[in-house]
Amino acid sequence: MSQHRELVAIMFTDIEGYTSLMQNDEKEAILIRKKHRKIFDACTNKHKGELIQYFGDGTLSTFRSSVEAIKCGIEMQLAFQEEPSIPVRIGVHVGDVIRTEADIIGDAVNIASRIESLAVAGSILISDKVNDQIRNQKYLSTQYIDAVDFKNVNKVIPVFAITNQGLVVPEKHTLKGKTKPNDSEVYKSYRKKSFYVLGLLTLIILFLAYFMMQNSGVEIKEPTLAVLPFNNMNNDNKSNVFTDGITEDIITHLSKIQHLQVISRASAMHYKNSDKSIQEIAKELDVNYILEGSVRVNNNQVRINANLVDAANNKNLWADNYDNDLVQIFKIQNDVSRDIANALKITLSDREESRLSNEPTNNPEAYTAFKEGQVYLHQGGGKVEELKKAEGLFKKAINLDPQFCRAYVGVAETYLEYIFWGRESPKKMLELASTPALKALAINSNDGGTFGVLGAISYYKYEKETALLYLKKAIEINPSYVSAYNKLGWIYSFDGDLERMEENFNMVQKLDPLSSKYIGDMGQAYYYLREFQKSIDKMNESLKKFPNDNMLLWMKASNLSGLGRYQEAIDIYTSRSVASNTNWMLGYCYGMVGETEKAKEILNYQLNKNKMVYVPPVMIATIYMGLGDFDNALTWLEKDYEVGGQGLFFWGLKQDIKFDPVKNHPRFQALMSKIP
Template identity: 40%
Template sequence: MSNRRLAAIMFTDIEGYTALMQRSEVEAMGLRAAHRKIFDSFTTKFNGEIIQYYGDGTLSIFDSAVDAVKCGIAMQLAFQKDTQIPVRIGIHSGDIVLTEDDIIGDAVNVASRVESLAVPGSVIISDKLFDEIKNNPDIKSIYLDTFKLKNVKHPLGIYAISNHGLVVPPRKMITGKLEIEKSVTKRILAGAAIVLLLVAAWFVQDLLQVTKEQTIVLLPPKNYTGEEDLDYLVEGVHDLLYGDLCKVSDKLRVISPFTARALTNAGKSMSEIAAELDVDYFLETSISCVEGDNLCINPRLVEFDTEERQLWTEEYFEKKGEILNFNHFLVNKIADDINIQLTPDAELALAKSSSVDTAAIDRYLRGEFYLDQFNPMTITKAGELFKHAIAKDPDWGLPYAGLSLVIAYQMQLGFI
């Protein structure tokens, strides 16, 4: 017996559960039991229906989109207390077919893809579900971006619930089950390029080289200066480097800093992270001193196959105003050492000189630090710092991007 109905569909799962199970079955089972206890309690409280438990995850449905989101909020707040369970939650709404012990339908697949975009502590929803909850005064949300999800025909607008206590992932931190859209022109050009390469290979076979995709993790940066008030600088330099690495090539997969931090905070070793994420390289960065406008930067590149092998460790003494140029140099060095060919666009971007005013970059990095804390006071403070950065160096583009994000956040949250 089956019946068709409209429902809000919620998926949850515990991040890093598989690796935890390999490390300690007792600890993993305890974490799952705590997760299910909270999940059962709040699903019942908010009139939900539990459809399925699977490993470390759950599937449930709600007649009301508002109830589903309020349930997700309550669960995340509970997961963050005491046991600190790193749970991801995704919700979508649509037409489903409900059988005796399962649900089927395209909306279920979409909900699963939406959940894959979440990070621990967050509740991520689709634009369709957003339309059903946007007028509820108890629920706050922020638009993240439009994503092309795997096996989903049309791009989907994605929102994060931004009520107090929830994590709102920055756009650059979002990974998941995504597809990269290519324009028709790009496909034609790519096809032509492949044909030319194959023809050339008939005559000179060694001209055609197939490059394996490589994966690199930027481990959380270390502040060895002994001054906690310089965390903004250490984090900011690290984030700028992450942005440059992401531009290198589609043959280089760069794991998001949020994921790297979550796994590191969970006590995972390099070998455990490498096994879970199929990692080839790790990049560690630290700042050991700040002398006036100069920084002591210490990067270390590690290759991981079956065991850890250090490729190099270096020490650089750089001016703050030259940090963008230093990152360009470092990214070029890393690409050379791991045999990744830069795309033409990346090669052009990394070849540009990007010296900026020292005070401007300092204010920009402080602004990013405050913006990531995501509350009304810090968002306002970030806006002020980005304006100061623009005043110091009007030709530098990043502070304008930061200020645009501040305005977007304020509009989404109803501050302006």
């Protein structure tokens, strides 16, 4: 039997509830099917499609392009709505198929079938690949629905709906297709039956562990590791970026190992060119192992030396050299990670082995552009010129290797930085960030960074449950993922859950102990929980370690304002080395102590600035609150919602003491009702 491969758009359709209709009214069911086939045949022929198979109330067909398939689907759905209406579901995917004399087969066919099973009557659901191909067609509009884990499909598929007039766009929570169960009834039954047995075993294990520790005098600890910046043996700037990239990637690789806590890149980089001893660094970072090394590049060859040290006794546990050409750099990183796990007597699971083996790109130029992009992204000051450079370099990496998952994540993370620093409208940047994030998911559904950035996007969109799922998945893949713990801490603070907030922020500070930004985040979370003194104490303690840090000073002043100690807050705001006379919270405090003219000066500064660049409207609303101008404050809060809110500040409005005077105002209540 002859067969050949071809790339086609695949469409599945079926009539919702047809089996039940056939049982209740066979004559009516036959008439509906006849109308369905008449419309289907006419539209398919018009758009140069090919019927592959009728099966009962359903069809399988192919088209030469995604655009033709979607145009055909829209025309069919509109015709099906004419009386007597027919409740038809349509799903479309594009991919490589094997064509035989009577059929088509392949993974793409299975995916198209699964997408159609997820649809509802009157809708057209499509895969991300179809969405990519029709994005530039101005007369076709789409909406992202969800990333779906289908049965018998080995990757997560981002699913979109066609939103042209007359079509139904399903809500995410209504989807009930052929997906993998999150928590099957079988598992629930097993879990219930085994609860008491597991509880008894847990008590026995705890007793034995306690007994062993009491009698051995040995404290059992999960290994904690810091990877110090590797030395650049070439001593040139270009190699310096490459060497720092090697350090960062080894940290990323090691972070995928479940039973190993790895200090973040940000804290580790504090020790670049440091004269401190291994034991001093280990004490400051509170780790028991240190990995150090060097990198030398010669033409297209790279040599990495790595040395693992037990910090408690300054004893070398393991050392090795790795030589290979540049295109094999990821293999070297994988080998280093496995060898360290062996040295620490950590047994890697099959899943961990698989994650470590994943090579993000085989294009050295794409890798170099990506690493240069990360340099600008990690500057951490939110400067627009740096973010633009990062975005350009990540996109360059994508052009060199369109399957480079991490580069898409880099683009999405860059757009989210605009939101964090208040540089652009959140609504605009979230739309931009979603496309590369979903593309990354389609390329690799087993990447922690992808789920981390999807979780951050959901967080900024106020999609709490979705954000929790994505962030927990990111941590499952990468147990040392600092940013995911940080976002979880924020979500729990907005829930008023002090215990879980502290649990996650404490984990952040354990993994990134030298980041004043994250300490400041915890201080702001305490603010929303109205634990003002707790936050002030935390800031005072941290300021001993980071004197004159602007973030920590800002946070201390913010919490002083929460206690009504406005003059103390003013003194701190005006002592900072940045924005000492123009800060929006300073304007609020001036208003609260009756220094109206100073408050208005800052208000006018922010209003004029807003005419030239984006200023988060909630900041202007805050100054109006200090001035007691509640109508204008509410107007600017409403503007903030229109542009997508700023996530952190907007979620906190329900608990923010500054807005207590308007909490019962109908406009404020209406605004809060829009936030889940």
